[in-house]
Amino acid sequence: MTTQFDVAVIGLGAMGSAALAFLSARGIRAIGIDAYFPAHALSSSHGDSRLIRMGYFEDPSYVPLLQRAYRNWRSLEARLRTDVLTITGVLQIGAPDSKIVRGTRASCEMHGLPHDVLDKADMAARFPAFQVDDGEIAVLDPQGGYLRPETAVMGYLKLAAADGAVLHFGERVSAIEPDDGGVTIQSAAGRYRARKVIVATGSWIAELVPQLKTHAVPIRQVVAWYQPRNGFATEPQRMPCFLRDEGPDGSYFGFPAIGTDGVKVGRHAHFREPIDPNRPNPPVNDTDTDLLDRFIAKRVPAAGQRVNATTCRYTMLPSEDFLLDLLPGNRNVVVASPCSGHGFKFTSVVGEILADLALDGGTALPTAAFSFDAMDRFIAA
Ligand SMILES: Cc1cc2nc3c(=O)[nH]c(=O)nc-3n(C[C@H](O)[C@H](O)[C@H](O)COP(=O)(O)OP(=O)(O)OC[C@H]3O[C@@H](n4cnc5c(N)ncnc54)[C@H](O)[C@@H]3O)c2cc1C
Incomplete structure (x- = not known):
């Protein structure tokens, strides 16, 4: 029947x-x-955490949907009586004319969203976990944070x-x-x-x-976790989630040390390697971890030593x-x-x-x- x-x-x-x-x-x-x-x-x-941010660098047209998404996340929490969304702020760091920094500012300005623009000295004073080059800036989206998937x-x-x-x-x-x-x-x-x-x-x-x-196209994604040397600098209360535009080297995303997991980091789309969804995700290899270790050592040295890494999958449209x-x-x-x-x-x-x-x-x-x-x-x- x-x-x-x-x-x-x-x-x-x-x-x-x-x-x-x-x-x-x-x-x-x-x-x-x-x-x-x-x-x-x-x-x-x-995988425990997903970024959420309001000043959407990809395109300002996403912002009305994000406003609705935030409202709906809070309704979900109210019905479940549990936390799903934690606000830490999201820093978008890079050269002033980089895609992520420029796009975030454009989205914030078009939709009148609160945001702070920080230079290298501001970053050192407020968020010492991050290394910022001369001439780089960060746009802080105070409504950003992370979700519990x-x-x-x-x-x-x-x-x-x-x-x-x-x-x-x-x-x-x-x-x-x-x-x-x-x-x-x-x-x-x-x-x-x-x-x-x-x-x-x-x-x-x-x-x-x-x-x-x-x-x-399903592609392979890799994320790794690092245990901080300085347990305070990477706490969610002191270190926002972040995106970092590295120009031709792509963009990286990361989270503060949430719970006992340590700082989590990945490069968006990693090496863009297509995978067969019906086979297990190819395991993490040295090329994967070298990439992420180099990024952490250069950009977030306070994150410390890698303690874990795993593979996941994105599915990309053109x-x-x-x-x-x-x-x-x-x-x-x-x-x-x-x-x-x-x-x-x-x-x-x-x-x-x-x-x-x-x-x-x-x-x-x-x-x-x-x-x-x-x-x-x-x-x-
Ligand atoms: C490492 C990583 C980091 C990410 N970071 C972010 C982030 O910071 N912020 C953000 O907004 N997004 C992020 N994303 C993207 C986001 O997580 C995905 O867009 C989203 O989870 C996709 O959900 P989905 O329901 O489409 O797919 P899935 O979660 O894969 O669910 C598909 C489900 O379909 C089931 N299924 C498949 N075929 C069949 C079948 N024939 N019959 C029955 N069931 C079937 C599967 O078992 C599976 O449970 C990230 C993704 C990854 C992998």
Whole structure:
């Protein structure tokens, strides 16, 4: 017998878990299915911390969505009665005309966001954990901080379950078959029918959305943790989260020593090595750790010695933007891209957008830049 739902969400990482919670809050009959247990080590939504910042260097057009995301994170915390978002400020450091510094200032100025511009002397006085070159500056976004990814994913799943969602873990969906009346979902354990399906399968997205085969590219990411020599300089109360623009050497992100974990650092997109999502993440090697050790020794020497390193995965689209849209040719399928390595902070608004797309066929939130059309235009340009 085929079980019938209003909406099925395939993939319960960041995007799928939030979508399921927003759907269930609207009182519909929803099912969420994940091949593993969510926030697992092969997903992109584990690892204790994710940056959030308001002055978005990538493009000022993200700011209205971030404002909504912050509001939704605080609502999630209120419903869960636990902390998900911690404000530390985020420093964006580099040459004044570097992409990150220039872009952050532009976003802050366009949207009237509070920010401080600090020179080398200001940085030495206020944030001695960082080494800054002559002529470099830092833009402090006081609304920035970090999120707890596992708490958020599990929290959204708990809310969804409390609102009546059916949750299936350890069940891989092998096919979705859309037709005019809805979608048939096939897994090893069963067959389901839903009016709409949301595909939020992260680095596996192209398996169920073959239109993304050449566009959604899973790549290897590496992060490492360092134990501070000076236990005070790297505390979250004294050291903000940071982004550092190193020009041709790319950009690095990092967190203060949260709990007992030490300072965490990574280079955005690392070496951009494509990976097969169905194989284990290739292990950390000396080239990976040399890169991160050199960065820490030069830029955050107070972070001390490396104590751990691990691999994770980003899934990149050509423009490095998001894709949140109905599938062209079948409006019963909603596609949620894994967001090109910078999506976690938006999870709380992406969930709302996905629920709107599935239940209303559109959303009042500004998502025109995240459409299949926008992706095609970028590729054609
Ligand atoms: C190391 C690292 C650092 C990052 N830092 C930041 C940051 O600081 N700030 C920020 O905003 N973002 C950051 N990101 C990006 C952000 O974490 C991701 O955009 C986000 O977590 C992607 O979530 P997702 O739900 O799309 O994918 P995932 O979390 O991978 O979830 C996809 C889920 O789908 C399931 N699935 C796949 N195929 C199937 C199937 N056929 N059937 C059933 N289930 C299936 C999987 O098991 C998985 O649980 C970072 C990412 C990484 C890896």
